[in-house]
Amino acid sequence: MLMRTPSSEEDSERLFCLTREDVGQDIAIYLLGDAVLCARKGQSGHHGTGVRETLRKGAQLRACARDLRARGIRPEDVESGIEVVEDLEGVLIEDVMEHEGRVVSW
Amino acid sequence: MVEEKKMTLAMMLFSAPFSSQYADHMCRLAEKALERGYNVEIFLYGDAVHSQMNEQRPKTFFPVGDALGGIIDKGAAVYSCEICSIARGYIKGELKDGKKDYSSTKVIDGIRFCSIFGFVEMLGRADRVLSFGGS
Amino acid sequence: MAKLVVEISHSPFGHENAYSGLFAAMGWVSIGNQATVVLRGDGVHVARKGQMDPLKEINLPPTEKQVTDILGEGGRVVADRHALETRGIEEDELINGVEVLDGDAIRRLILEEGERVLTF
Numbered sequence: 001m002l003m004r005t006p007s008s009e010e011d012s013e014r015l016f017c018l019t020r021e022d023v024g025q026d027i028a029i030y031l032l033g034d035a036v037l038c039a040r041k042g043q044s045g046h047h048g049t050g051v052r053e054t055l056r057k058g059a060q061l062r063a064c065a066r067d068l069r070a071r072g073i074r075p076e077d078v079e080s081g082i083e084v085v086e087d088l089e090g091v092l093i094e095d096v097m098e099h100e101g102r103v104v105s106w
Numbered sequence: 107m108v109e110e111k112k113m114t115l116a117m118m119l120f121s122a123p124f125s126s127q128y129a130d131h132m133c134r135l136a137e138k139a140l141e142r143g144y145n146v147e148i149f150l151y152g153d154a155v156h157s158q159m160n161e162q163r164p165k166t167f168f169p170v171g172d173a174l175g176g177i178i179d180k181g182a183a184v185y186s187c188e189i190c191s192i193a194r195g196y197i198k199g200e201l202k203d204g205k206k207d208y209s210s211t212k213v214i215d216g217i218r219f220c221s222i223f224g225f226v227e228m229l230g231r232a233d234r235v236l237s238f239g240g241s
Numbered sequence: 242m243a244k245l246v247v248e249i250s251h252s253p254f255g256h257e258n259a260y261s262g263l264f265a266a267m268g269w270v271s272i273g274n275q276a277t278v279v280l281r282g283d284g285v286h287v288a289r290k291g292q293m294d295p296l297k298e299i300n301l302p303p304t305e306k307q308v309t310d311i312l313g314e315g316g317r318v319v320a321d322r323h324a325l326e327t328r329g330i331e332e333d334e335l336i337n338g339v340e341v342l343d344g345d346a347i348r349r350l351i352l353e354e355g356e357r358v359l360t361f
Contacts, residue, residue: 003128014250019259092138096236240258
């Protein structure tokens, strides 16, 4: 679960590190609050690498629709492959509680 | 009939309300978890103890105080770090008649104070843990 | 043994993140559990030895002692290699017992040991 954007390349490495493993398809990242800014298309450097690598590895990326709207990010502005979810908190809770695995929140 | 044990979600909040949205995210997720029938336990740590202040009246911010009160009413256990609360003037904490005096007129009803050991015991009970505001 | 990973990415003492995270880790190991403190980003400064009485100087608890205590109780404290290198911190500056791991190893550690993860 991400609730902020990476502030540097090092920070981006840290926040998206779990997707570097070749278990990308077993990983889901939920973007809440300021983290939805990571979902915007066309970002370069540490602003965009994390999301693109995550998608390339086959991990699921879900962004909170409410937080996107609040920040003026329209559906067409969202990087392709990212799922925009209306009730992201509900989906997150269900996934966290009902699936075995690790949960990390930043 | 054997009742199925409910799963428990533990949440740690480490940021003060209003200066960031971490408290908002935590409260929303706690509400969703309670709606879905899970146990919820929360620990307010560091500046997050400011969330326990009663009579918060934010004009436009997410109403953290009201949300926490609602979460308590719905059955969540909300613990607050006693050392952090003493430091910030919420409770006395001194021994009175052999017991710690946690009396306060400043905090939301239902907040329970505990030490770091209370927190780690809470973590031990949890099936899942979410962390807000530390990173 | 129940496992906890405490990730610290802030240096002592400008924010209370470092010592707060270390208190949580210490509490956890002191009741017989397994804790791994993962130092990343500016948090690698927690691994440096030689603090000179921060309690007296700036009224804040010595994180060096907290690290030593956690190690003494059987906890692990690991620091990210790349973060140390970019900050010019050599291995001989580190508190005895702190391990240096590269990014891949830290990632695997979080996945393996992170039954519960707190981020500070």
